[in-house]
Amino acid sequence: MxxxxxxxxxxxxxxxxxxxxxxxxxxxxxxxxxxxxxxxxxxxxxxxxxxxxxxxxxxxxxxxxxxxxxxxxxxxxxxxxxxxxxxxxxxxxxxxxxxxxxxxxxxxxxxxxxxxxxxxxxxxxxxxxxxxxxxxxxxxxxxxxxxxxxxxxxxxxxxxxxxxxxxxxxxxxxxxxxxxxxxxxxxxxxxxxxxxxxxxxxxxxxxxxxxxxxxxxxxxxxxxxxxxxxxxxxxxxxxxxxxxxxxxxxxxxxxxxxxxxxxxxxxxxxxxxxxxxxxxxxxxxxxxxxxxxxxxxxxxxxxxxxxxxxxxxxxxREEEDIKETKEIFNFDINNVDIRFNNVSFAYDKGNEVLKDINFQINSFEKVTFTGRTGVGKSTLFKLIVGLLKPTEGSITINGTDVFQIQNKDKRKIFGYVEQNFHMIKGTVADQVSLGDSDITMDQIKNALNMVGLLEYVEGFEQGCSTVVQNENIFSQGQRQLLSIARALVNNPPILILDEITANLDQVTEEKIVSVLEKACENRTILTISHRLSSMAASDKIVILEAGRVKNIGTPEMLLKNDQWYKNHMKLENLTWT
Missing domain, CATH: 1.20.1560.10 (ABC transporter type 1, transmembrane domain)
Structure with missing residues (x-):
């Protein structure tokens, strides 16, 4: 260092x-x-x-x-x-x-x-x-x-x-x-x-x-x-x-x-x-x-x-993210193997947010993480993309520690969609590419088209080259669609969704869900959701409690053997529907 x-x-x-x-x-x-x-x-x-x-x-x-x-x-x-x-x-x-x-x-x-x-x-x-x-x-x-x-x-x-x-x-x-x-x-x-x-x-x-x-x-x-x-x-x-x-x-x-x-x-x-x-x-x-x-x-x-x-x-003198692996990380997108190996994490010493997490995610699986607020779901996602380093254990993709993968390579692996979209200074194209010169205008337009925003953007006087002076030119739903376009522009094999419909109305949510259904084809999907009824399309659900994995299984399996999951499904059926 x-x-x-x-x-x-x-x-x-x-x-x-x-x-x-x-x-x-x-x-x-x-x-x-x-x-x-x-x-x-x-x-x-x-x-x-x-x-x-x-x-x-x-x-x-x-x-x-x-x-x-x-x-x-x-x-x-x-x-x-x-x-x-x-x-x-x-x-x-x-x-x-x-x-x-x-x-x-x-x-x-x-x-x-x-x-x-x-x-x-x-x-x-x-x-x-x-x-x-x-x-x-x-x-x-x-x-x-x-x-x-x-x-x-x-x-x-x-x-x-x-x-x-x-x-x-x-x-x-x-x-x-x-x-x-x-x-x-x-x-x-x-x-x-x-x-x-x-x-x-x-x-x-x-x-x-x-x-x-x-x-x-x-x-x-x-x-x-x-x-x-x-x-x-x-x-x-x-x-x-x-x-x-x-x-x-x-x-x-x-x-x-x-x-x-x-x-x-x-x-x-x-x-x-x-x-x-x-x-x-x-x-x-x-x-x-x-x-x-x-x-x-x-x-x-x-x-x-x-x-x-x-x-x-x-x-x-603050601790750095030291990357020991210098070579470019390449892997077969049809063979994704994500493993959590005894993962624990604490922001402050002695106050663990996650404890002894162990499970595996395979290619093209759609995995949803759920649990009460504060159980460590968003922290777990930051560990998955290597933003944070586990206090103990490791998270690997095809045997390589994600924390050791160079940041410039991660965007080609992960597409990360957060709850809130953060604008940057620049054009509409910059909002999608984040100023990455390796991303072409065709890639940007394809991403905007995939989320249904290309026609709206091309209605601007300068199209994708329009300078964003005020973020209010996009509605909240459109900003979330921009966030999805930003995640998809490099065509990553792994898509990570952090409760992205939490702040949206039902109509906008349905539109974004339909966009996601198209975007999730031939990808490994990891998502956080508190709305259990939206998990029917998930292959696997991971329930977190007190920083630990409480249960893992398909929606059908959890309806039979997990009382917490069963009770919350009943509650949703009585209220949200």
């Missing part, structure tokens, strides 16, 4: 952007030198021109001073531009890496994690990682170079002032270190709460019609308010530590400058330096506090980003 992590991704990005990194280092060195030049020029102006009242090279020095200030601005501009480009490249590479991981990750991950939390990792956390290497680590390195440059310049002017500046650094360090620890805990907690907010918004959009239908707006608003309140509490802690740090640094800076001014006064003159040297030293020490103050901001950015890095790395 390929090792995914943020560190390797950033190193890879750095290798691809060597020119930008070299340019950034050059700009940082230039900025460090330019930052200490103006105070030294100020010393010369005060001591040689203003104090001695000489005009020797006054204009020249003043022009150089202005040019250095201008050059500093230009260098800082290009430095920020290079950092922005590097940040964008880091963000792009990490998002591509996460998308590559997303395509390989186990389907069970999406059963355990809500969509808002997942999207938060791919958006907010990745942005935080990018800021860590731009405004965070890179900014900190730049400011450290500035501090070193200032210290060297201060020592050059006065050893006494240099010692004072040097003694200040541990004080600033311990203050920033204290806030660093506080910020980290607050940022991690806040990031979790942001995920909760995102998830609630996604949930509200997804279920908006149900919310309005049942007048649950107030309930969702109250729930959202509670989540926002929790988020606000964590954000308050972050803002508190952020707001108090900068004023503390500013107060210390003011006190140090006042101390130096007093020490350089005529009455005390402990440092024995000229007026120009004192002005230059104050300017330098003032500029020393700016990068130290920035360090606090950068530490905050790094702390915020570390929680993002941690969450991204957690995502990149």
């Amino acid at each position: 390929k090792k995914y992590n943020v560190k390797n991704s950033v190193i890879g990005t750095a290798k691809k952007n060597k020119i930008y990194i070299a340019l950034l280092l050059l700009l940082v060195a230039a900025a460090t030198i330019l930052n200490v030049v103006p105070p030294l020029l100020m010393k010369k102006l005060i001591d040689y021109n203003f104090t001695l009242k000489t005009e020797d090279k006054l204009i020249f020095t003043a022009v150089i001073y202005v040019m250095v200030i201008f050059a500093t601005g230009v260098v800082n501009f290009f430095r920020e531009a290079v950092l922005t480009v590097l940040g964008q490249n880091i963000t792009t590479d990490i998002r591509l890496l996460m998308m590559e991981k997303l395509e390989k990750i186990s389907a069970s991950y999406f059963s355990k994690n809500e969509s808002g939390q997942i999207s938060s990792r791919l958006i907010n956390d990745v942005d935080a990682v990018s800021s860590m290497f731009t405004s965070g680590i890179a900014g900190m390195a730049i400011d450290l170079f500035k501090i070193i440059g200032v210290l060297i310049s201060v020592f050059y002017l006065s050893r006494g002032l240099g010692i004072i500046a040097l003694l200040l650094l541990p004080v600033i360090y311990f203050i920033t270190r204290f806030f660093q620890k506080k910020m980290l805990g607050a940022q991690i907690e806040n990031r979790k709460q942001v995920g909760e907010v995102n998830n609630h918004i996604a949930e509200s959009f997804k279920n908006i019609f149900m919310i309005k239908s049942f007048s649950k707006e107030s309930y969702m608003e109250d729930k959202y308010g509670l989540i926002l309140e929790n988020n606000y509490e964590t954000l308050e802690k972050v803002n508190f530590y952020d707001s108090i740090f900068s004023p503390i640094i500013r107060i210390i800076r003011a006190a140090v400058i006042a101390f130096i001014a007093v020490m350089c006064s005529k009455e005390l003159d402990y440092l024995g330096i000229s007026v120009g040297m004192a002005a230059a030293s104050i300017d330098l020490i003032s500029s020393l506090f700016t990068p130290v103050e920035n360090l606090g901001m950068e530490l905050q950015s790094i702390q915020k980003s570390l929680s993002g890095v941690k969450r991204v790395d957690e995502f990149l």
Whole structure:
């Protein structure tokens, strides 16, 4: 399995952007030198021109001073531009890496994690990682170079002032270190709460019609308010530590400058330096506090980003669907042998959904799975097509583990029709082919014709090439027919139907059943149904109870020896018919 992590991704990005990194280092060195030049020029102006009242090279020095200030601005501009480009490249590479991981990750991950939390990792956390290497680590390195440059310049002017500046650094360090620890805990907690907010918004959009239908707006608003309140509490802690740090640094800076001014006064003159040297030293020490103050901001950015890095790395370490079988899976469609070999499955450890499932399905058999809601029927279907891996045991087709079959081959084996049809962006043809370039337009039209939708679709101005702007151009029944066409377009030998008529009216259901009768010819059919009266055409019925196989047999056999089946058939005859 390929090792995914943020560190390797950033190193890879750095290798691809060597020119930008070299340019950034050059700009940082230039900025460090330019930052200490103006105070030294100020010393010369005060001591040689203003104090001695000489005009020797006054204009020249003043022009150089202005040019250095201008050059500093230009260098800082290009430095920020290079950092922005590097940040964008880091963000792009990490998002591509996460998308590559997303395509390989186990389907069970999406059963355990809500969509808002997942999207938060791919958006907010990745942005935080990018800021860590731009405004965070890179900014900190730049400011450290500035501090070193200032210290060297201060020592050059006065050893006494240099010692004072040097003694200040541990004080600033311990203050920033204290806030660093506080910020980290607050940022991690806040990031979790942001995920909760995102998830609630996604949930509200997804279920908006149900919310309005049942007048649950107030309930969702109250729930959202509670989540926002929790988020606000964590954000308050972050803002508190952020707001108090900068004023503390500013107060210390003011006190140090006042101390130096007093020490350089005529009455005390402990440092024995000229007026120009004192002005230059104050300017330098003032500029020393700016990068130290920035360090606090950068530490905050790094702390915020570390929680993002941690969450991204957690995502990149998630279990993958590792396919050991690389060759293309081929088999005789007239000889289908599906076996369930002691299959058990649990989404969460210790909470089994299916337990010790054992039976066999032969070619062209029509098998219906039934049982109470929640007994694991849909989960069993996901195991059959290899979306999920059994916790124990295996499911094989002609001796090959279905989980090991490559995903690109599965669509040629299985046609899977779910209860709800999910539209994608694109044309009507894309709804059927799912953008698969190997599927021809003739195959798409044949599938649409098989389900009775071709005439309706060709009535559109652009036929199958019509872009679906609004899914309401198809009724609910037509969307279910599209779902069947999507499953049939590759002419798969095995058709899997997951309670596809559950939400349809009787007329629409009869139409879809007639389509299915035609589509099911010369195929192995696996279906989930709660309506037992529709199982008469089944060769075999599998009754599930509490995650286990309770009984297997033909409809006639079960009417004789299974009380549950017999009672439910009587109930249907009294009500649904």
